[in-house]
Amino acid sequence: MQYIDVWDIFSAEKFLEENRGKLDNFSYSLMAGELAFYRGRYREAYSIFKDLERFVKLSPYHTEIFETAENLLSYEEQSTSIETENFIIRYVKDKDFPLASYIGDVLEAQFRQLKNIFPVHQKNKILVEIMPDIQTFALASPLREIEIRKTGTVGLCKYAKIMIVSPRLYSRGYHWASTAGHELVHYFEKRTYGDSLPLWLNEGVAKYFENMWRKALNLSERERDFLLVLKNGWGRGIFVSFDEMYPSIAKLPSGDHAGVAFAEVESFVSYFIEKYGQAKFFDLLSAISFNGGDIKRAVNELLGIEFSELEKGWREETNKRLSRVKKVDIPLYPQLKYSGKSENEEEEIDYSKTLPDYYRLGNLLYKKGYFLAASHEYKKALTDPANESLALYTKTGLALMKANRYSEALVYFKKAIDLFPGFFTPYWRAGEVLAELKRWRDALLYLVEANFINPYHPGLHEVLQKCYEESGDIERVERERSVHDFIIRNILR
Known part of the structure; x- marks a missing residue:
């Protein structure tokens, strides 16, 4: 039908x-x-x-x-739901109440923004299912469990619903809010264009517009990190052609390939919109749909050039920009928890293959409780620009925080965030030190960002509760208390 x-x-x-x-x-x-x-x-x-x-x-x-x-019979039996104006959020009762408590705010904000750019008149509520484990996600989708694990796939929009894998399964969470926004864009794409867009462009649209909800929630725009990902991935010889992304990015050889693919398609959409404007971009999508998915014909009719010329311009501009980007070792996809692997942030946090000697010495001092001395060693390592890393900035901040040097610690957590805005610990710890300094509203800016990555951390909700109390936001105090108590009762037991 x-x-x-x-x-x-x-x-x-x-x-x-x-x-x-x-x-x-x-x-x-x-x-x-x-x-x-x-x-x-x-x-x-x-x-x-x-x-x-x-x-x-x-x-x-x-x-x-x-x-x-x-x-999904068992999932349905074990689940309950929360309803918002436009969504039904289903989750397993004793596992994913934390995410279910927050995801509605993001989805409603994204819904309001997307209605302004997609001609969709949505009358029924959209079903959102939080997948409690990878096995259930595989049963609910056409993806195999090995593909999900290999590529770090955490969301899917299919069967007129949105599926989100619980961040509870990942070592430090993942940016579930961006994923929720991404999958909702796919929903609007399906309602508008059916299945007429090429897979890679469909993903590019979703990636480019996935964080529109931030504006509706009065949050600062999240800096796009596709150049950082491409610098890292292309620098290691990982390149994925548009044709190789079919039939799904989730079926690529590895999580690194998937991360690079998403960065490529986002950078293509960004290039097109910067060069021709957003209105022209949506004209292109309509032309592709009208031409039965033939992007080459649509580009020729709309722009008067061959698609190969457009693609060449994108590659040249991207390479030009990459020449000005510093390579930083970062995780390209969410890392699942594995038994036997430490989840303690006080342990070594590193994404690089080599560590400077000062960093190793700093870690030894840190583990013995000599936090200020450890921070001095970390700072020595940072005097060499080649050592700049997420690991060093984060550990320097942690050491200074343990030494009660809160203002100085904040500087290093901010540096870690500037380097890579997708990691939980710097946001959480920056919020914590600001709370120690009684800068409650400033603290909330960072703590809320941490919650968009990992809403299953009890310490985070303790600090959020305190900040909301000091800010007089009673409704949010109650939410933080209930989420915190749920985690203690059900997740950490």
């Missing part, structure tokens, strides 16, 4: 109701099963398809959603 093809579930349900007496029993039941599945009523969908299967052979598509519904 056309409505279901573009995830217009409201209109599909209306059509089904209005044609109840006009459709034969098979057609009606088939459509009812589809809609039950897309609404997340897996037990109902499973029962309908089970009955139909007794009489007819289901199509590959209906077999797929029948099997997926069966896979």
Whole structure:
């Protein structure tokens, strides 16, 4: 049905109701099963398809959603939900209340922003499912568990819903807020263009617009880090062509390849918009859709040039910019927790292959409790620009913080954030030292950012609660208290 093809579930349900007496029993039941599945009523969908299967052979598509519904019966039984104006957020009761408590704010903010640029009239609430583990995510999607683990895939927009993997599974979380925003862009793309956009461009659009929610929440714009990722990835010989991204970035050989692919497509969209403007970019998307997905024809008709010329211009401009970017070793994809691996931030935090001797000596002093002395060694290492790293800035800040040098520690946490804005510890610790300095509102700016990465850290919610108390925000105090208590009761037991 056309409505279901573009995830217009409201209109599909209306059509089904209005044609109840006009459709034969098979057609009606088939459509009812589809809609039950897309609404997340897996037990109902499973029962309908089970009955139909007794009489007819289901199509590959209906077999797929029948099997997926069966896979998710246990998840549905274990789950509860929180509803916001435009979303139904489903999560496993004793595991993911922390993320469920915050994700609605981000999604509603992103929804408001996307409505301004996509011509979508959304009438039904969008289902969002927080996946409690990688196994459930694999059962809920066409992706295999090995592909999810290999590429660090943490979100998917499919079957008219958004799936987000719990940050609880990752060593220091991941930026779930950007992921939620990213997947919602995909939802709007599907509602607007169906499946007509090339996969790589579909991902580029989602990557470019994934953080629009920040403006709606009055937060500063997050600096785009695709050049840093490309400097790191291309510098190691990792390049992914647009064709290689098909049928999914999640099926690339590694997480590093996936990280580079996302950076490439975001940089392409950024280049196009800077050169031709956002309005022209959306004209391009419409032209591609009109031409049945033929981007080469659309570019030629809209810009009067060959796509190869556009791609060449993007590569040349990107390489020019990369020549001015310093290479920094950073993680290119979220790292899962593994048994036996330390999750203690006081242990060594490093993404580089070699460590300067001063850093090693600093670590020895740090472990013995000589924090000020350790900070001096870390600073010596930093006198060489070649040693600038996320690890050194973070550990210098931690050592100074332990030595009660809060203002000085803040300087190094900020340097770590400037170097790579995707790491939890510098945000959390910057917020903590600002709270120690009784700069409550300044502290909140950093603590909220930390929460966008890892909402499962009890210490973070203790400090957030204190800052909201001092700021007089009683409603948020209660939320922080309930999340903190949930983590202590259910996650750390």
